[in-house]
Amino acid sequence: MKRNLISRFMIITILVTASLFLVEGWMLGQQKQVQYRHGQNARKLLVLRGVVKDWDGNPVAQAVVVLPEIGKTVETNNQGRFEFSRIPPGRYHLEVYAPGFVDYSSEPFVLNKDKYGHEVVLMKKLAEEIVVTATRTPKLYAETPTKTEVISSRQIEMKVASNLAEALYQTTGVRVENDCQNCNFTQVRINGMEGKYTQILIDSSPVVSAMTGVYGLEQIPAEMLDRIEIVKGGGSALYGGNAVAGVINVLTKEPQENRTVLKAYQESIAGKPYTDLGFRSSLVSDSLNTKAYLFASYKRREPIDLNDDGFSELGLLSNTSFGLNIYNYFPAVDGKFKLGLFRIFEERRGGNLFDKPPHEADTAEWIKTDQLAFSSEWSHSLSEKLYYNLSFSLVNAKRNTYYGSHHDPHAYGETKNPLFFFNGQCNYQLGSHVLTMGFQMKRDKIHDKAIGYNRVIDQVYYESGLFFQDDFKIGRIFSILTGFRVNRHTALDRLIITPRLSILVNLMKELSFRTSFSTGFRAPQVFDEDLHIEQVGGEGLMIQNSPDLKEERSYSLYSGFDYGRQTGNTLIQFSIEGFYNRLLNTFIFQEVERIERARVLERINGSGSRVYGLSVDFGLAFGPRFSLASGWTFQRSLLDEPEPRFNSREFFRTPKVYGYSSLSWEHPKLFHLDASVEYTGSMKAPHYAGYILEDRLETTSPFWVVNLKFRRQLKLSETDQISIFLGIENLLDSFQKDLDKGVDRDSGYVYGPAKPRTFYLGMEFTF
Numbered sequence: 001m002k003r004n005l006i007s008r009f010m011i012i013t014i015l016v017t018a019s020l021f022l023v024e025g026w027m028l029g030q031q032k033q034v035q036y037r038h039g040q041n042a043r044k045l046l047v048l049r050g051v052v053k054d055w056d057g058n059p060v061a062q063a064v065v066v067l068p069e070i071g072k073t074v075e076t077n078n079q080g081r082f083e084f085s086r087i088p089p090g091r092y093h094l095e096v097y098a099p100g101f102v103d104y105s106s107e108p109f110v111l112n113k114d115k116y117g118h119e120v121v122l123m124k125k126l127a128e129e130i131v132v133t134a135t136r137t138p139k140l141y142a143e144t145p146t147k148t149e150v151i152s153s154r155q156i157e158m159k160v161a162s163n164l165a166e167a168l169y170q171t172t173g174v175r176v177e178n179d180c181q182n183c184n185f186t187q188v189r190i191n192g193m194e195g196k197y198t199q200i201l202i203d204s205s206p207v208v209s210a211m212t213g214v215y216g217l218e219q220i221p222a223e224m225l226d227r228i229e230i231v232k233g234g235g236s237a238l239y240g241g242n243a244v245a246g247v248i249n250v251l252t253k254e255p256q257e258n259r260t261v262l263k264a265y266q267e268s269i270a271g272k273p274y275t276d277l278g279f280r281s282s283l284v285s286d287s288l289n290t291k292a293y294l295f296a297s298y299k300r301r302e303p304i305d306l307n308d309d310g311f312s313e314l315g316l317l318s319n320t321s322f323g324l325n326i327y328n329y330f331p332a333v334d335g336k337f338k339l340g341l342f343r344i345f346e347e348r349r350g351g352n353l354f355d356k357p358p359h360e361a362d363t364a365e366w367i368k369t370d371q372l373a374f375s376s377e378w379s380h381s382l383s384e385k386l387y388y389n390l391s392f393s394l395v396n397a398k399r400n401t402y403y404g405s406h407h408d409p410h411a412y413g414e415t416k417n418p419l420f421f422f423n424g425q426c427n428y429q430l431g432s433h434v435l436t437m438g439f440q441m442k443r444d445k446i447h448d449k450a451i452g453y454n455r456v457i458d459q460v461y462y463e464s465g466l467f468f469q470d471d472f473k474i475g476r477i478f479s480i481l482t483g484f485r486v487n488r489h490t491a492l493d494r495l496i497i498t499p500r501l502s503i504l505v506n507l508m509k510e511l512s513f514r515t516s517f518s519t520g521f522r523a524p525q526v527f528d529e530d531l532h533i534e535q536v537g538g539e540g541l542m543i544q545n546s547p548d549l550k551e552e553r554s555y556s557l558y559s560g561f562d563y564g565r566q567t568g569n570t571l572i573q574f575s576i577e578g579f580y581n582r583l584l585n586t587f588i589f590q591e592v593e594r595i596e597r598a599r600v601l602e603r604i605n606g607s608g609s610r611v612y613g614l615s616v617d618f619g620l621a622f623g624p625r626f627s628l629a630s631g632w633t634f635q636r637s638l639l640d641e642p643e644p645r646f647n648s649r650e651f652f653r654t655p656k657v658y659g660y661s662s663l664s665w666e667h668p669k670l671f672h673l674d675a676s677v678e679y680t681g682s683m684k685a686p687h688y689a690g691y692i693l694e695d696r697l698e699t700t701s702p703f704w705v706v707n708l709k710f711r712r713q714l715k716l717s718e719t720d721q722i723s724i725f726l727g728i729e730n731l732l733d734s735f736q737k738d739l740d741k742g743v744d745r746d747s748g749y750v751y752g753p754a755k756p757r758t759f760y761l762g763m764e765f766t767f
Helices: 002-042 153-158 212-219 529-535
Strands: 046-054 064-067 072-075 081-087 090-092 095-097 109-111 115-122 149-151 174-178 186-190 198-202 227-232 246-251 259-269 272-284 290-301 316-330 335-351 363-381 386-405 412-430 433-450 455-474 478-489 496-506 511-522 540-545 552-567 570-584 587-595 598-605 609-622 626-639 657-666 672-680 684-687 696-699 703-715 721-729 758-766
Touching: 046 064, 064 081, 072 081, 153 227, 186 198, 186 212, 186 246, 198 212, 212 316, 212 335, 212 363
Parallel strands: 046 115, 198 246, 540 598
Antiparallel strands: 046 081, 064 072, 064 095, 090 109, 149 227, 174 186, 227 246, 259 272, 259 758, 272 290, 290 316, 316 335, 335 363, 363 386, 386 412, 412 433, 433 455, 455 478, 478 496, 496 511, 511 552, 552 570, 570 609, 587 598, 609 626, 626 657, 657 672, 672 703, 684 696, 703 721, 721 758
16 A cells, blocks of 8 residues: 555656656746847847927927837937937837927837937927017017017028018018119018118117118028017117117027038029029037037029010129128136127129120119128126126128219219127016116218219217116016117217007916007118119219208007917917007208209108008917918008108008918928918009109009929938928019119119019028
């Protein structure tokens, strides 16, 4: 019995031991297979790299990038770049989170090999735009009592703008017009007021003078622009004279990453070529403390005769520009230094017989301009509450001209216009108040001579001002901006005080109300470029100021509502604004005598005028792919008393209705398509005798301008890409049909679009 038990126990023991060996062997086999499969998978682990940018193409630093499927998270560096390593093949999607931007979730994608150059474009949240023009301090737009229109670098790029004038198109309440059939100079009207009432700034400095401002809109190349800020109404509490209709602040580029862009752009205008070549390069040190931005551009347009009379409607144009911005940060003292330089050389000519000297042509306007500008700025934060800024700019502008007809040898002229500007500003935060105090000084020297007409202007104007501003935020609902400026101008015999007041009320999260009252002034000077057209008739002009001449004064009131709502990637924005501008002591001219080959005009004060109306803006975006924008202005512009020549109270060349609508669709892997329509209503336009027998006041027909633009982006590598763009401007060829003809034409009788139907093709190479 015992033997049977022992035998059975031994048999069971042997069987269990054998089973354990078999199980252990099986487990070891399985482990080896797992290790083998793991080794195989390890050899298949992949890398995913990319970059996060905003809509303007700037890198977004410290954005959190997530791969939810495996729970991995990384953060972008200062160049907006990120990297995931050791990722198994599979199906994934990316999520990106960054302060001030809409949360991003990509479409699913299959990762089966290393992927480089994955680009994420983030949308800024509504009201997260930083603006500087309204308060001269960086500030969130949602907290700024004064409404500021912003044209971003992406918008400038989407417009395929070649210069500042083209970048300003399709901006509500802003209209760019061509004012001469010979030289094609442009001016910008804010709410219907002439260009001379708008202060154009470059990096917040008023260095665009009466002379350089005439052709300056086309002379400033798009390569120089980072973004544009527009504040409507009298801004002279901060910026001095001429800021009556508003302020246009051109902000130049501060680079954020190493990048170089080459551009080649070709237009065909009525079969004649317009060539635009551009270069811009950004350099950033590894420490990010030193940055440099270099740009250059070349433009050339052949003369174009649209009505076959032998005289150009679009003149010969040749422009060469280059510039450099250098930035250096000093972390030890929390300071920043900027050095800027640019040069613009341009030659333009209109009329006929372009192969001969200007005085041998039947009619010629010839302008050869050379601008050299230098600027410097130092910003320093002494503490979290105390900050100051010192800056100066010097623009030395020179110009040779010919404004004449009928082979007049006396119509040559020469102008020199050095302009110096200095600004000192201090900001101090006292509780809920940000106090700003500053001093500005401008020296504007004009030396203009036309020996043939015995005309010599040699004047120096000094303008200095002290300004004070209190930016007071009362909780999250109310913000009040108050300020005033005390100005001294050598052409005036008394101090000019210009106050301003702006109020912001955040009625709810999506709805805000802004109202602003401001004052402005415009001082007289004897050089007035707007009158150059009359010289083409063969007579020169000599201008003098009346002994008791007063400055022009303005009073502006703007009030409106802004509504913006954002749900996920869907944004909707709507704004409505009413405006009222009152202008007193308007400058007018009266003829006092005639001398040999010239008329003598005296500048005197006339009656006032008023401009009032309503602007409406609407925007809708479904993520970064689809967007709709529209802006319309309805206004009246009336003189207190009828002007003497045509007995009209309406402002000339100012329509009662104008606006635009645009529709954009973009797919990152396909193309970007943009369609827009611009409308200019009928207006009064003076038409002077020459080609016609008698002066008459015309009522123009309205214009519809349709534009189509196509853009395709091709990635060559992680950092290199090519963008190809083509399109049609003024598809319907809605161009002025009643242009004057011949040598005695009224070259100022021009209205409507600046160009007829135009085809263009271009390419940008980024590396």
